[in-house]
Amino acid sequence: MAIDNNQLLRFTTAGSVDDGKSTLIGRLLYDSKAIFEDQLEAVTVTSKRKGHEGVDLALFTDGLRDEREQGITIDVAYRYFTTPKRKFIIADTPGHIQYTRNMVTGASTANAALILIDARHGVIEQTKRHAFIASLLQIPHVIVCVNKMDLVKYDETVYNNIVSQFEEFSSKLYVKDVRFLPMSALDGDNVVNRSTNMNWFQGAPLLHTLETLHISSDVNKIDARFPVQTVLRPQRDGFIDYRGYAGRIASGIFRPGDDIVVMPSGFNSKVKTIDTDKGTLEEAFAPMSVSITLEDDIDVSRGDMIVKLNNQAKAVQEFDAMICWFNNKAARPRAKYTIVHTSNEQKAMIKNVVYKIDINTYSRIENDKELTMNDISRVTIKTTRPIMADEYRDNRITGSFILIDDATHETLAAGMIV
Template sequence: MQIDKNQLLRFTTAGSVDDGKSTLIGRLLYDSKAIFEDQLEAVENTSKKKGHEGVDLALFTDGLRDEREQGITIDVAYRYFTTPKRKFIIADTPGHIQYTRNMVTGASTANAALILIDARNGVIEQTKRHAFIASLLQIPHLIVCVNKMDLVEYSQETYNKIVQQFEAFSSKLYTKDIRFIPISALDGDNVVNRSTNMDWYQGAPLLHTLEHLHISSDFNKIDARFPVQTVLRPQREGFIDYRGYAGRVASGIFRPNDEVTIMPSGFTSKIKTIDTLEGTLEEAFAPMSVSITLEDDIDISRGDMIVKTNNKPEPLQEFDAMLCWLNNSPARPRAKYTIVHTSNEQKAMIKDVVYKIDINSYTRNEEEKDLAMNDIARIKIRTTRPLMIDGYRDNRVTGSFILIDDTTHETVAAGMIV
């Protein structure tokens, strides 16, 4: 399969505390020679001060002082690197249970998730928790890295046992592309280079797997959705009569002469031009930022959505969603929040908590109705005006939203529309 060298793959790492996530990312960066000389020199100096014999690979990602002092990752650390085959963005997420919310935000745009398992401990509750969240977020590829194989003498029997443990519950996950790789992040086995200590493993190393993952279908190319961010009315010579609707294409493809409907008003028109700073385009697709002009003068404002007339989303004021509560303060019963969906902001209320999920056992609890930090639940939500929504499974952009507390202005929850 031909891989586009400019194609960007976003992946997230997750695992329990001390499973070696930061070391793995450091090894990826170090062995693929994706580290600047000054970064390498700084990490080498810090490693010497800490008394390490070699380079402490975890320091390439653990950039926060608190993280270094505690030896854990407490926030989402983003790193960018490139190889001759592909470009990458890494989201290194925390392992503690209380930082589930960080994983939700870090993994929300990922194409793949790396789940790390300590070969000495096997599958634990946190493994199931992270795998479930990755599945809930519809991440298409799951790579299970059985790490620290050097500490179990590179045992194939131990590896096979962990694979069987994972497969025992993974049938309940939405993600179907699940791959397993035995690695040692500390020594570099099967990370960038094939391991000589595990010749029984016939698969590809981690980097080769990441370079060849198929991600071309991540954007929805069928449902054309264009949330309007602002209306352009430049008062300059040559632009006196210009009225463009600017925003980012959420999904689908738009072309001049396409018949479109403006939601929620229902007015119809045809696309006249698709403009950018560099000139006009023959088509626009996700995630391009453009300005669209129409044949007719229609009252359109921020929060409206331009869609294909023959493929419209359903405007709803009440719908179900899977919600992750992000805030330290619990949800207030029937309290009003601001819901942000694409460029649309409305007042909203959580009408009901249908059930909460115990993501360690994958069971539903229909009795508890309170939402505390890191809780994941299916809820019913009502808005003051209709939103143009799609299911999250079909469209990550128009199928997701956040809730903001009107009092504190904090983002309190992230939701995925069912």
């Protein structure tokens, strides 16, 4: 198979137990031939035992024992399939228990979000939550799948009404690219193959859309940012004086000869070489992992960020961010946490809760300042030392951070700098 130039597309699926999310994923895996015979056999047996007619596609996404027993998804699971055009990673996220935590996790790395709507019910609260999170996490592409069209007799009017409902409430959101699709995941209409039941729909089926979405611009190629992960000092023959800064380019493009600044120290230098085990590169871009050597012998270590002289990140110690709270333990005012932003780790405190968001109505709650599980809010954060930040809207890597509880080491919250 000629696969050399195929890209990787990550998408997340959000939905509740009944809107056919698992069936849709099962259908994509099955119709793209990602299901093996032994998996099919196992699922056929289980389908029979449960008294289902035919093969229950949803069973392909079963995971842990508790999930099988309860018939629900508890935690994000990852699925894979490949077509001659692309490799796909699905972050299959549950829509109910700990929904914010799971949806936000799946959304954080996604190029695209599939939002499922049951054609019989139209836009419900959960649809609004999903759309809000897709917008908050800046997923570049959103595909709204109006599912179960077979149960509304493939009626174009039903579909059009749902599209306008969605467009109406989502006008308050910031989503760059929204598409709509009528489908029946159960029967495979408009999933991989074009539906013959909905000739009124002119668009492409889901898989074709996923295969052709323009994702090359999803990564910021303008602002060159290189968070240093570690320093390579081989001290062996041929590399006695070698000092390479290892990291993954967060955004932008670097070339030898570029004038750079090391943040936060402010030392200037030039890129000498960009190295990999296969040799030096003429240029390197996000999201490549490389090591960079500089012309000057200056102090650079983990947590520093190399940027271009004429395009720098902001070194900030106090900033506003949207945060999603993941823990049963509520946030305490002025409590100290560890903040991890790229490779930089500092102590931080939530200085102020500006407002909370009701993610069903998108309205601001200004009189309730307590952050509990699943809450999304705007806060002011103060750190002991500067972090080198961009706005999340411009840069998903240098604009994001997590907060860690020093007592339990749990990840408490995810943050997006505004």
